Amino acid sequence: MRIVFSGALALAGLVALAAPGAQARELATVIRLDAGHVELDREGAAPVSVWLSADTRLDASDSLVADKTKARKLEIVLPGSERRYVILKTAGGTTHVAAERALTLEQGSNFRDIGGYVTKDGMVVRWGKVFRSGAEPMLTPADLGLVDQLHIGTVVDLRSLEEREINPDTIDDREGALFVSNDYSIKVLMGPMMARKGEHIYEGMEKLLAPQYRSLYRRIMTAGEDGQGAVLYHCSAGQDRTGVATALLYDMLGVDRETILADYHLSTALRRPYWEMPRYDPADYPNNPIAQHYAKSYKDEDARAEPLYAPSGQSHLVQFFTYLDATYGGSAGYMKQVLGFSDADLARLREAMLRPAD
Secondary structure (H helix, E strand, O other): OOOOOOHHHOHHHHHHHHOOOOOOOEOEEEEEEEOOEEEEEEOOOOOEEEEEEOOOOOOOOOEEEEEEEOOOEEEEEOOOOOOOEEEEEEOOOOEEEEOEOEOOOOOOOOOEEOOOEEEOOOEEEOOOOEEEEOOOOOOOHHHHHHHHOOOEEEEEEOOOHHHHHHOOOOHHHHHOOEEEEOOOOHHHHHHHHHHOOOOOOOOOHHHHOHHHHHHHHHHHHHHHHHOOOEEEEEOOOOOOHHHHHHHHHHHHHOEOHHHHHHHHHHHHHHOOHHHOOOOOOHHHOOOOOOHHHHHHOOOOOOOOOOOOEOOOOOEHHHHHHHHHHHHHOOHHHHHHHOOOOOHHHHHHHHHHHEEEOO
16 A cells, blocks of 8 residues: 555654654645645745756756745645656746655655755755665565656665675665665674663764765765765664764754754654565574564564654654764764864765755
């Protein structure tokens, strides 16, 4: 059954549920209503012309949806099998891009575009440049057809050797994409996390995964320059290692932390754990320490992810930001001190990922 967000499960509602008081800041949102329709919800009532586009540039190949409309909300015919960007053009000729954040997949989990958020200095994170996800081993032909439309040129796999042994990445082969991964054992990651008994579980992850995060951000800096397509990065569930990578990036770009926190907690609703691992016999992996765990987890197709909160009630990401600020003075400090980036590198990363709001 195709996953469709409607009514109370619209993404805007999920943001509100994820972190009380936190509202992700976007100039316009595109929310899926059903298998064939989305709703555009925008700020302001100035007249705009609305177009559907296969990319984020307005050109002669795009389809006009509404001409000089003042409507704040607009229902648009858009099948879930098509990746389209909604482009709003003002009377003065400026454009703004909006899109569905989560891909509508039949057997996928937590696959989304990281674009659209407004930074504290009024820039907007670019759509269609970078995607995040879980491992996605069970995608249907229809799902793969939708992924094909993303023009992925690089896949950065944040998983361990043991996870990749059970569940090799396949999207890079299908898309002809550059595959980037740095080897480490799941034992090195899980040992400290389990020892902390659910509190401060991300502390130290930023050092363990420094090679992966350095590769990811470096690729984002350069992918747009060499025309190699969009960047996809993922772990197994797309929530912890991927969530930290995303939070660090947003924070460095200047997205406010309430928005970052709301986006991080979307993983609880957007994950479909049953589709995150292929079916396998753990006896085939006698020396793999994660094989038994994954084989027993989420056997029910309707299984849902656990909320991302510590036993103390704090968000895992809130705890990590407190540690990050005390240790490095923030995300930019971390990227300089641990990843070895210069001010010029961070400027390139901002240029690659941000555009003016108007």
